[in-house]
Amino acid sequence: MRGRFIAIEGLDRSGKSTQCDRLVAHLTETTGNKTHLFKFPDRSTPMGQIINQYLTSGVALSDQAIHLLFSANRWERIEDIKALLEKGENVVLDRYYISGIVYTQAKGLERQWCTNPDLGLPVPDITLFLTVSPEVASQRGAYGEERYEKIAFQKRVAALFHEVAQRNCITVDASGTEEEVANAINQCVETVQIGEALDKFSGL
Ligand code: T5A
Numbered sequence: 001m002r003g004r005f006i007a008i009e010g011l012d013r014s015g016k017s018t019q020c021d022r023l024v025a026h027l028t029e030t031t032g033n034k035t036h037l038f039k040f041p042d043r044s045t046p047m048g049q050i051i052n053q054y055l056t057s058g059v060a061l062s063d064q065a066i067h068l069l070f071s072a073n074r075w076e077r078i079e080d081i082k083a084l085l086e087k088g089e090n091v092v093l094d095r096y097y098i099s100g101i102v103y104t105q106a107k108g109l110e111r112q113w114c115t116n117p118d119l120g121l122p123v124p125d126i127t128l129f130l131t132v133s134p135e136v137a138s139q140r141g142a143y144g145e146e147r148y149e150k151i152a153f154q155k156r157v158a159a160l161f162h163e164v165a166q167r168n169c170i171t172v173d174a175s176g177t178e179e180e181v182a183n184a185i186n187q188c189v190e191t192v193q194i195g196e197a198l199d200k201f202s203g204l
């Protein structure tokens, strides 16, 4: 049987990375299978390094160009992810194509244009959307250092995320303690049904 494939989405500083680490530990323990974490953007690849420069040091790229790089950065890791799942190992994703679509759409580009480059990516068994108000997120450590960490922009992203999440995600309140959020996530993950074949992403 193939491994579990779980994505965690949310706003900047909603606690995704903290919860992904906890979920990896939880799945390793409860399923007895190896569990791997992939974080998007993956800043370690050559494309990821350009993305990192764009996010952190004001390198100029058109909205279209950076969007396609974010998508290509997912495609460049996807064969590795599929191979692990087929071996029966679990994969947790820290952001995936929903982030890709809503952050660019929040800049004013069309939903369909934003979706096209990610069509065909494998769909997770479950996507959890961590919700926290942009005001609460902005109180958390090191906020405001990266390009998109501005409250007005985050509010546009949040509105789009909430709309998309109704059909594509299970929403988890992430304003509680780390422990409370982790317990809520673990409960959601226990109910997941795993089909044999991975669906291909065909739109939100
Ligand atoms: N982006 C990304 C796109 O535009 N298109 C794309 O296709 C993709 C994939 C960087 C940016 O790129 C954009 C979105 C982003 O703007 P990123 O590297 O994932 O993406 O950056 P962030 O989302 O900002 O990731 P962060 O690591 O900054 O935030 P996390 O992972 O949500 O939060 P985390 O766990 O690191 O926690 C942040 C702080 O809060 C504390 C932690 O200790 C930490 O200090 N914290 C809590 N505090 C109180 N209560 C809790 N429950 C807490 N949980 C964590």
Ligand code: NA
Binding pocket: 012, 013, 146, 149
């Ligand atoms: Na950030």
